[in-house]
Amino acid sequence: MKKKEKSAGRDSFGRNTLQKFARHKVAMISAWFLITEILLIIVLPTAMNLDPYTTHAGNFTARPSAEFLLGTDDVGRDVFARLVYGGRVSLSVGFVSALLSALIGIPLGLLAGYYGGAVRMIIMRVVDVFMSFPAMVIQLVLVTVLGPSASSVMLVIGLLGWTSFARLTYSKVISVKEQEFVEAARACGATSGRQMFQYILPNSLAPLFVQFSFSVASAILQESGLSFLxxxxxxxxxxxxxMIYAAQNxxxxxxRPWMWVPAxxxxxxxxxxxxxxxxxxxxxxxxxMKV
Structure with missing residues (x-):
């Protein structure tokens, strides 16, 4: 009976969340735009036989035409093909970097909020140290050391972006761990691990989903900044x-705006x-927020 009540409660919460999200018209349009973009990035290279690397002799900086929808760049590569493949790279960097930041920051914030004391002091002081350095400068140094590549950009952005997840998780855990259902679990003999991962963390995830979306957007911009440099x-x-780097000329x-404006x-x-x-x-x- 209790399992059915819990399941019904989760279903009701999920349904209410979807209904409230659907009422946010701009968010819904944005979601459809992003889904469509991802599908096109996946499908178009095969469907249109796009090649972002081949140089087309005699078509250097060609204007948009039926053959090259967005023209060609200064070495004769198809700009449209590069735009599509560039989307794969940029979105991958955004999502992987944000995921890496979340995987580092959420557990550390959870430990700091749950145990407090010396654990909190050590973790939060490390957070303060990371946040005291200019992120772009550190990124430039680390990418230079590791060598420019998509994987090194993902790693660097992910390793430097975990502090926001840690701080947010820490503040949420502090409030959730004092709730009655957590105290009841503690009184029933639930271990620290069970309290954290079964009761506290699931009830702290809502703002972390929001933070994840903002981190994806931030990582895409950071990758673009590094690539532009x-x-x-x-x-x-x-x-x-x-691709925007071409605008330095x-x-x-x-x-030749077709080389950088679409990107x-x-x-x-x-x-x-x-x-x-x-x-x-x-x-x-x-x-x-009401439904």
């Missing part, structure tokens, strides 16, 4: 950041969509 995803691999910036536009739209989805999740997971 020439220390992100190296050419000939494509990413939206190193004044003649390209002014006379800039899709980058802005993608980051905005992810941020709007985060806003929608925040409102949907807020118990004070």
């Amino acid at each position: 020439g220390l992100g995803v190296p050419v000939p691999a494509a990413s939206w950041g190193n 004044l003649s390209t910036l002014v006379y 800039g536009v899709i980058l802005v739209l993608t980051v905005l969509s992810i941020n709007f989805i985060g806003d929608g999740l925040r409102d949907a997971l807020d118990p004070k």
Whole structure:
């Protein structure tokens, strides 16, 4: 009977959350845009036989045409193909980096909030140390040491982005662990591990989902910044950041906008969509918001 009540409660919470998210029109439009974008990035390379690496002799900096939808770059590569493949790289960096940050920050924040004392002091002081350094400078140094590549960018952004997850988890755990259901579990002899992972963490996840969406958007922007500086995803691999890098050339910036404007536009739209989805999740997971 209790299992049925718990299941019904979870179903009701999930249904209410979906209903509240669906009422957030901008978030819904953003979600459909992001889903469509991901599907196109997966399907188009095979469906259209796109090749982002081949140089087409005699078609250097060609304008958009039926053959090359977004023209070609200064070495004759198809800009549309590079835009699609660049989306794979940029989105992968965003999601993998955010996931790595979450996997580091959430357990540390959970331990700091649950045990307090010396554990809290050590973990939160480490957080303060990481947050005291300028992130971009550290990223530039680490990527230079590791060598520019998609994997090194993912690793560096992920390792430096865990502090926001740790702080958020810590603050949420402090409030949740004093709730009556946790005290009841403690009184019944539940171990520390069971209290943390069965009772406290599941009830602390709502704001972490929102933080994850914002971290994905932030990681995409950071990768683009590093690639724009020439220390992100190296050419000939494509990413939206190193496509915008072409705009450093004044003649390209002014006379060949097809080489960088599409990447800039899709980058802005993608980051905005992810941020709007985060806003929608925040409102949907807020118990004070009415259905």
